Amino acid sequence: MSVTGSQPTRYAPTAKWLHWIIAACILFVIPAGIVMGRLPEGALQNQLFDLHRSFGVLIFALAVWRVYVRQSRGAPPPYPELSRLERIASTAVHHTLYILIIVMPILGWLMTSAYRVDVSVFGLFTLPHLMPQNDKTYEVLSTIHKMGGILMTLLVLAHIAGALKHTIIDRNDLIWRMLPQRRSD
Numbered sequence: 001m002s003v004t005g006s007q008p009t010r011y012a013p014t015a016k017w018l019h020w021i022i023a024a025c026i027l028f029v030i031p032a033g034i035v036m037g038r039l040p041e042g043a044l045q046n047q048l049f050d051l052h053r054s055f056g057v058l059i060f061a062l063a064v065w066r067v068y069v070r071q072s073r074g075a076p077p078p079y080p081e082l083s084r085l086e087r088i089a090s091t092a093v094h095h096t097l098y099i100l101i102i103v104m105p106i107l108g109w110l111m112t113s114a115y116r117v118d119v120s121v122f123g124l125f126t127l128p129h130l131m132p133q134n135d136k137t138y139e140v141l142s143t144i145h146k147m148g149g150i151l152m153t154l155l156v157l158a159h160i161a162g163a164l165k166h167t168i169i170d171r172n173d174l175i176w177r178m179l180p181q182r183r184s185d
């Protein structure tokens with residue numbers, strides 16, 4: 001796939017799998033985050049909170065792995081058929097999404113600590129509190145986490161719209177850069 005010291009022509013298989021697993025987790029945590037805050041207090045709300053936090057922590061771990069794979073194995077250059085505007089826009093969206101999949105879980109963990117609630121990861125283990133209880137800090141972090149969630153939703157929609165445009169309207173093979181390798185490749 002990649003030649004040491006030169007830019008690879010494709011994404012590493014691990015980068016592709018991580019892309020789709022992280023995407024599936026994001027498609028769960030965002031709607032879960034929106035719904036859980038609007039549910040009446042009770043068992044269902046608690047379960048959704050636990051799942052939201054657990055999948056958020058999973059996203060963080062996978063995101064760190066993904067950044068490591070990108071640094072160590074490299075990434076292919078932008079798709080050659082992109083216009084200058086598309087190249088700038090897609091690079092900005094991708095890089096902001098990388099930042100958000102790292103920052104959003106940290107914000108969630110910080111704010112849950114400030115609220116003095118345990119972050120239990122799928123009931124397997126509990127993360128330590130990152131800070132003492134502080135209602136004011138919780139409110140500030142919660143607002144930033146919500147704004148990050150809105151930004152992330154918009155970027156994910158733009159990302160999906162871009163992929164659909166290339167596949168359905170332009171009918172090029174850009175989507176295959178993130179799919180398992182074809183036999184003919």
Ligand code: HEM
Pocket residue numbers: 026029030031033034037052053054055056057059100101104105106107108109112119142145146149150152
């Ligand atoms: C990539 C990961 C994450 C994303 C995209 C995300 C996204 C969201 C979204 C969209 C909301 C709904 C905000 C609203 O009510 O409009 C939310 C709420 C919330 N999230 Fe996350 N989240 C992530 C990770 C985490 C993690 C790791 C934790 C905790 C460890 C966490 C804790 C919370 C809590 C406690 C709320 C409720 C906030 C409140 O009502 O003040 N999140 N999140």
